Amino acid sequence: MQSAKQEERMSGNQTGPVTPSGLNHLVLNVRNLDESHQFWTEILGFRQVGELKASPTRPNPPRMRFYSGDHDGKMNHHDIALIENTALPPPPADWAMSGMPMAIGHIAITLPNREAWLRQLAYLQSRNIRFNRRVEHGMTHSLYINDPNGYGVELLYELPRDVWEGDIDAALNHAVAVPTEGPEALEDRVEGLPVFQTAQ
Incomplete structure (x- = not known):
């Protein structure tokens, strides 16, 4: 039995926007590409897969x-x-969850599972990365840090769907602060x- 939405899609009679499957990628302006490269690779573990190069039709591409x-x-x-933009203003002295003079509040990055997340926290602490916030949300357990440009970065692992999908709004509103320093x-x-x- 097909749902009304499935029938609508198959018939071609789309009456509203198509719901995306998710975000594909994010592009960040950074003041210093080399400094930010170090953060996103050596601190967060992403791998560089490409770099914009000069070509006959694009002789002077941005970094x-x-x-x-x-x-x-x-x-x-x-x-x-x-993408490097040396004209960006300096980052704020301190990071906060809201009220920052930044267009992006924070970027959330999913770790594969709880064990990988805990290993990443231990690694970050060993590198003396400041933990801005640790939070038990209703749908994730999260650590908030910030990059050299002042962008907030949330590192998280997802709790099982059956924990939060019964009332997503309540899960989103649940937050328990956790210590940010020491073994705790x-x-x-x-x-x-x-x-x-x-x-019910």
Whole structure:
């Protein structure tokens, strides 16, 4: 039995926008490409897969590099790209979840699972990366840091769908702050987490 939306798509009688399957990639303006390259590769673990090169039709391209995460052992054409713009203003002195003078609030990056996420947290702490926030959200457990340009970066792992899909709005509104320094910043609670369901 087909749903009304499936029948609408197959008939070609589209009455509204097609819902995308998701975001494909993100391009960030950065002040210093080499500095940002180091952050996105050596700190966050992305791999460079390409770089914009001069050609007869584009003799003076901007400095731009392309990066991929790990997609089941394969590289994507790019998940994120960095393009140098030396005219960008300096980053704010401190990062905050809201009220920043930045067009992008933060960029969320998914780790494959809880174990990989915990290993990444330990690695970042060993590199003396400042943990701005640690939060148990209703649908993810998250760490917030920032890049050299002041962009917020959320590193997360997803909780199982059956934890949050029963009431997505309630899960989005759930947030428990977790320590950001010392050994406690590397702990992750898995027992006693709430399960979100709409009232029947």
